[in-house]
Amino acid sequence: MNKAIISFVISALLGFGLGYLVFDVILGNSDSQPQVAQTETKDTSATKTESKDTAAKTTSANEDNILNKRGCLGCHSVDALNLKGGAVGPDLSQAFVNVEGKHGKSIEEFLKAPTSAVMSGVIGKNPLTDDERKQVLELLKQSSEAK
Known part of the structure; x- marks a missing residue:
């Protein structure tokens, strides 16, 4: 037996x-392949203001944005910019304003040296350059202003 x-x-x-x-x-593993962000189409019947907003969202959601290039969209999404990504990590739409309260440091400092265990492992293995960090900050600021 x-x-x-x-x-x-x-x-x-x-x-x-x-x-x-x-x-x-x-x-x-199909989950480790780069995520391609979906873009919002421009409504031709929209007013000029709405067209500008849609154009900004479409521009930020293109495949060349830094969040897609660096693989952030594998775990995170940014609903405010219509960037669809993974559901494992939190939505980053308000990260620009919320990170300091959650992690005790500004978003820029957090991107240099994250205090969360997961992000310190991710960024620690492949740190962002100053230019990449600037691009991420611009997108996150744009997303916090969009909602």
Whole structure:
């Protein structure tokens, strides 16, 4: 009886291990591929003010924005800019104004040296350059003003 249980446990562990190896490592994890942000289309019947707002949202949501380039949209979204991303991390629409209250430092300082365990691991492995940090701050400021 004990041999049967031990054989079953070993077989199950080998099966799960091989499944992980084949489906996650070899075939690739689809979640780790870059996220492409969706853009908001411009309504032709809108007023000039609404058109400017829509154009700003479309411009910020293009594939070349810094949040997409750096993979931020893999975990986060920015609903205020219509940037659809992952749901694992919080929405960053109000991060520009809320980070200091949550983490005890300004957003710029947080992006240099995050205090949260997850973000310190993410940014610590691949820190933002000064130019990238400036671009992120501009987008986050724009998103905080949009809502």
